[in-house]
Amino acid sequence: MSVRPWRDIVRRQSRQIMVGNVPVGGDAPVTVQTMTNTPTADAKATIDQIRRCEEVGVDIIRVSCPDVESTAAMKQIVRAARVPIVADIHFHYKRALEAADAGAACLRINPGNIGSSERVAEVVRAAKANGCSIRIGVNAGSLEKDLLEKYGEPCPEALVESALDHIKILQDHDFHEYKVAVKASDQFLAVAAYQQLAEAVDCPLHLGITEAGGARAGTVKSAIGIGSLLWFGIGDTIRVSLSAEPEEEVRVGFEILKALGIRNRGVRVVSCPSCARQGFDVIRTVQALEERLGHIRTPMSLSVLGCVVNGPGEARETDIGLTGGGNGKHMVYLSGVTDHHVQDADMIDHIVKLVEAKAAEIEAAAAAVPVAAE
Structure with missing residues (x-):
């Protein structure tokens, strides 16, 4: 029994998935992620930035794939990286197929935005064939039109309903290796949404306060939002979203975990x-x-x-x-x-x-x- 029970954090029991060779969820350590901001097609610049993030301890890195030139560079990037690479995909399902074939460990998509059921099925087949997991990324700034009409504005219920809709699409295609995020720039909205989602699903949750701001203001907002959720025991992987270099996001992420006694690194x-x-x-x-x-x-x-x-x-x-x-x-x-x-x-x-x-x-x-x- 702990001699200081008031420090204990009782972590939500989620099922575990793999992002490359990194376990996420279950009893695995809470991982720290960031995202590159170099043009992905410039493989050298992207790899150099990944290397700087690796030096400060990043666990997983997301790379945007908006065009075919970006996915063409992914194979070189994945080969050079020492940590798993998540391919960030929006709308273009073929980019997801290309990224999976190039070795991405995870695809960040919203299945409902990919298009027809057959297109989703193609993405799922590519993910299964290449051992990719999927992250569903719901954002208050890009909620579906029907949900905005239903609720009138972004709210916790709208974010959670969007997440559950996307989850159902993957489950209908017999895909279960997914994690979910319900991000918002309003930390109160984000925290409430994550709390509701944590009660509704058993998958790992990726935490973040999106568009948090610059290094100082964004650090404070992220520490309040992400820190509150982690203190409640919610969260399996985090990204601190700052208008700052990716390696600074990693440093702040580890400081949040360190302050809570979740990961004592450094x-x-x-x-x-x-x-x-x-x-x-x-x-x-x-x-x-x-x-x-x-x-x-x-x-x-x-x-x-x-x-x-x-x-x-x-x-x-x-x-x-x-x-x-x-x-x-x-x-x-x-x-x-x-x-x-x-x-x-x-x-x-x-x-x-x-x-x-x-x-x-x-x-x-x-x-x-x-x-x-x-």
Whole structure:
């Protein structure tokens, strides 16, 4: 039993599907996705962007396929990528067929927008033949005309009805390897729709607050919307939609998961907002440390506090702690215990070395644990 039950998140039980070699749903980790913004036909530029996203830990990447030139580049892109590629398809069913044949791990479509039943059947056959899953992507900004006439405006019930209609089309074609999103730029609308959909279906849910805005405003909106749903236990994979580079979406996505204790990847920094008591420039120090420690993937914690008011207390709860002192001399804590002092001039380099050494120690200890026989 958890010693801190108020932190426990009881996750919704969804069935699991595969997106390439990445499991989504069930007891699999919540995955972080993003989407490229380069012209897909420019394979080199797209692959370069995918590589930058892979470096910050992305699990799945979506690539838009609006034309035949884009799907023609997909084979090269899929071959170069280290993570599964989702082909984003709108209306043109032939692009879905081409993307599936090119090796896409998943097709993002709305079956009702593909056209006739036979066209949907062709897409389903291509998905089955190539081992593709499908993501149904419902969006408040592109709801079907009949639903807008029925409900008068985008609302949770309209988004859910649209999703269920698309699901039925796939089920009628005996296809069940799908996940669903019901996105909106209004986080309240999105959260309500996902809550209703979670009660109606057992498939994995892809979370997102669409058109969330720029890096600052979009991060806040996404953290509120996606974070609320994850806290309720809803969500199997996420994308933070920002008017920013894709790798920034990935970083924010992992920060949301980290804040909720869902995926502890990299260094969790606990730092104060700073005040006149600070013994060093907390803001610039944290900025420098976050930049220089971005390559660390081992879960660990670092506290950076400007003075002794809260510093010792926070340091007791983190792997490494730094608390500001007087005369440019600051206290370093290791595993919650006071250990030694460090001077201003050496502080950032010193903390980086300590974190890297701690990460190596944790990784070595994990590697030494024998794997239980099956």
